[in-house]
Amino acid sequence: MKIAYLTSGAAGMLCGSCLHDNTLAREMIALGADVQLVPLYTPIRTDEIDVSQKPVFFGGINVYLQQHFPLARHLPRWLTRWLDQPWIIRLASQRSIQISARELGSLTVSMLRGAEGFQAQEVERLADWLSGDLKPDVLVFSNMLTAGCVPAIKAKLPVKVLVTLQGDDIFLQDLVAPYQQQALDEMRRLCSSIDGFLVHSDYYARHMQEILQVGAEKFRVQPLGIDAKELADGTKHADVPLAASDDLTIGYLARLAPEKGLHVLADAFVLLKKMPGMERARLRIAGWLGKQHEAYATKIIARLQAETGAASIDHVGEVSRQEKLAFLRSLDVLSVPTTYREPKGLFALEALAAGVPVVLPEHGAFPEMIGALGGGSLCRPNDPQHLAEKLAEMLRNREAARAMGRDAQARVLVSRSGPAMASATLAVLREFVS
Numbered sequence: 001m002k003i004a005y006l007t008s009g010a011a012g013m014l015c016g017s018c019l020h021d022n023t024l025a026r027e028m029i030a031l032g033a034d035v036q037l038v039p040l041y042t043p044i045r046t047d048e049i050d051v052s053q054k055p056v057f058f059g060g061i062n063v064y065l066q067q068h069f070p071l072a073r074h075l076p077r078w079l080t081r082w083l084d085q086p087w088i089i090r091l092a093s094q095r096s097i098q099i100s101a102r103e104l105g106s107l108t109v110s111m112l113r114g115a116e117g118f119q120a121q122e123v124e125r126l127a128d129w130l131s132g133d134l135k136p137d138v139l140v141f142s143n144m145l146t147a148g149c150v151p152a153i154k155a156k157l158p159v160k161v162l163v164t165l166q167g168d169d170i171f172l173q174d175l176v177a178p179y180q181q182q183a184l185d186e187m188r189r190l191c192s193s194i195d196g197f198l199v200h201s202d203y204y205a206r207h208m209q210e211i212l213q214v215g216a217e218k219f220r221v222q223p224l225g226i227d228a229k230e231l232a233d234g235t236k237h238a239d240v241p242l243a244a245s246d247d248l249t250i251g252y253l254a255r256l257a258p259e260k261g262l263h264v265l266a267d268a269f270v271l272l273k274k275m276p277g278m279e280r281a282r283l284r285i286a287g288w289l290g291k292q293h294e295a296y297a298t299k300i301i302a303r304l305q306a307e308t309g310a311a312s313i314d315h316v317g318e319v320s321r322q323e324k325l326a327f328l329r330s331l332d333v334l335s336v337p338t339t340y341r342e343p344k345g346l347f348a349l350e351a352l353a354a355g356v357p358v359v360l361p362e363h364g365a366f367p368e369m370i371g372a373l374g375g376g377s378l379c380r381p382n383d384p385q386h387l388a389e390k391l392a393e394m395l396r397n398r399e400a401a402r403a404m405g406r407d408a409q410a411r412v413l414v415s416r417s418g419p420a421m422a423s424a425t426l427a428v429l430r431e432f433v434s
Contacts, residue, residue, distance in 0.1 A: 001426075001433055003028070003035045004136040007052070008146055009042030009060075017166055018044040020346060021142050023227055026051045027422035036134060040146050043086040047321040048227065057126045058111075058119065058146070059084035061092055066118045067107050073121060080121065105179025108171075112186035114148035123149040131156040137433050140198070144168045144212075148186065150193045160432045164198040165208050166343050170259075172211075188213055196432050198425070200224045201365035204343045220428045223372070224344050224365075225421025228412045231325065231353035248281040248395040251331035251356070253324070254347050256289040256297040261337035261361070266300045267384035268337070268391065273308045275392050283308075286316040286327050328354040333394040333401060335359040337379070337387055345369055352376070353412045355405040359390045373416070375408025 007021035022044060025037040029051065037044075037052040041060045044052050061083045065072035082088070110117035115124070126149055130136060138160045141147045145168060150161050168187070175183055191212055197219045199205045205219045250269065254260040262285070269283050283304065289297055304313045319327055328334070334351040341364035348358050348369060358376035360366040370376050377393070380386045394401045414420070 001034065001138065001430060002134070002136045003033060003138050003140065003429060004038055004130060004134055005035060005140045005142070006038045006040055006057075006146060007044060007142040008040045009044045009056070017142055017344075019046055019048070020166070020224070020226075020344070021164075022046045022048060022051060023225070023418050024421060024425060027225075027418035028426060031419065031422050031426065033422075033426055036136070042089050047324065054086065055129070056084045056086055056089060057129070058122045059089055061089060062122060063107070063111070063119055066121065067103075067110060073118060075121075077121075077125065080125070105175040105183070108145060108175060109179055109182045109186060111145065112148040112183055112190065114150070115152040117148060123152050127153045127156050130159070138162065138429050140164060140429070142166070143171075144187050144190070145171060145183075147190055147194065150190060154193060160195045160429075161193065162196045162198055162429070162432060163194050165204065166200065169208065169211055170340055170343075184211070191218075194218070196220060196428075198222050198428065200344050201368045203341075203365060203368060207341075222421065222424055222428065223416060224346065224349055224369075225416045225418055225424075226346065226349050226353060226412075228349075228353040228417040231328070231350055232355070232409055232413055246280060248278065248398075249330055249332045250281065250283050250391060250395075251327065251334045251351075252283065252285045252287065252336055253319075253327065253334060253351070254287045254336045255293075256285070256287050257293050258296060259338060259340050260287075261339050261382075262297065263300055264337040264339065264382060264384055264387065265335055266304050268335075268387035269304065270307050271384060271388040272391055273312065275388070277396060278392055281391075281395060282312045282314065284314045284316060284327065284330065286319045286324075288318045324350075325354070328356050331356050332398060333357050333359060333391060335387065335391060337361050337381070338364070339382060340364070342366060348376075349412065349416060352405070352408040353416070355402075355409040357394060357401045357405040357408070359387065359394060361387075373408045373411045375404055375411075 005025050025035050028035045039052045039056050040058045043056060062080050111119060130153055136159055141163045144163050147163050172183060191214050199219060199221055202221055205221055209216055252265055256262055272278050272281055301315050334356050336347050338361060343365055345365050348360055351358050352373055352375045360376060360378055361381040362378035363381050370378060377390050379390045
């Protein structure tokens, strides 16, 4: 069985979906599978060994030019291939190009229309490459928004197509009228060309079945997996003090963005510091910060330092793989109180793999994750007071929290490891191909 896994790059950002797709492809290859990880839009960025291929399809430069300039839709293929070179795309990605909500909506609809959209030349190029050079038995797309090319590909190649749904609804709800409804209509139209959908929780399966108006028989729930052994070996959490000192340390490890709930955690931390016995609490913040959210993050961190003391706040910034391990090792508890219904929660799984307990909002995939693995508690979404109370419970009972983290770590190593995820995914792909 030959597999082509098409993953969307995130223009230099460390993206949870890219990390997941790269880990999954690498682990399937390790099990002997014939897998090509093919980047779309931009090269992917990961904190692990990158197993993606060099060709980038639907390169961000070409997609943008073809959307806005009719002449660009007729450029010779040698020129569009040149513009798709990874180094050129990376160079262009360093510039912060602001795209309006209206432009983003029209581009999304065009991409979903595939061969009928402005990027028809890119659709043809990918279909030709797949049918001529690779000839896979199964295609896996990392999201529905890139799957507009599926009908054109199936016209040239007898191939099964699956789509991993891991946040498409969140992207869709941010589009403005009339593009939101147009994009939804196109997604629903495409479903007849898609053989199956992969999701990471029962919640998200039900949610996307309703949005896409697709029967449950097309959905397969594949629990999220990570390189758990490296995280467990790298932290040895059971053998290291939960914090470098007697401080009570809370961690945040995600993009510094409103949807990840940094402001909710900040409000909770201010309340926490006023509780008896919580005077030594400190907050460590790590994660990628995009230019569009610099003002948001700067304001929050300045407020935290002013209201709780500069010594209580440690803004670490973006972390490498090894720095992530050290960061997790320093924590008593991790919390990323997302304001949206998280479909995956990779950051939470990483913390549990490192033996770090978590406090998470009771929505999205989190209740299922905590129900299956333990290792944490749930709080009411968007409720700083309740979050502060749950964090205080963890910090007042450090040994119990530590034991909770160790128990969850053991479960993650068995059921949510990279090999376990890869084996389960290969079984599903064989089911569709056979």
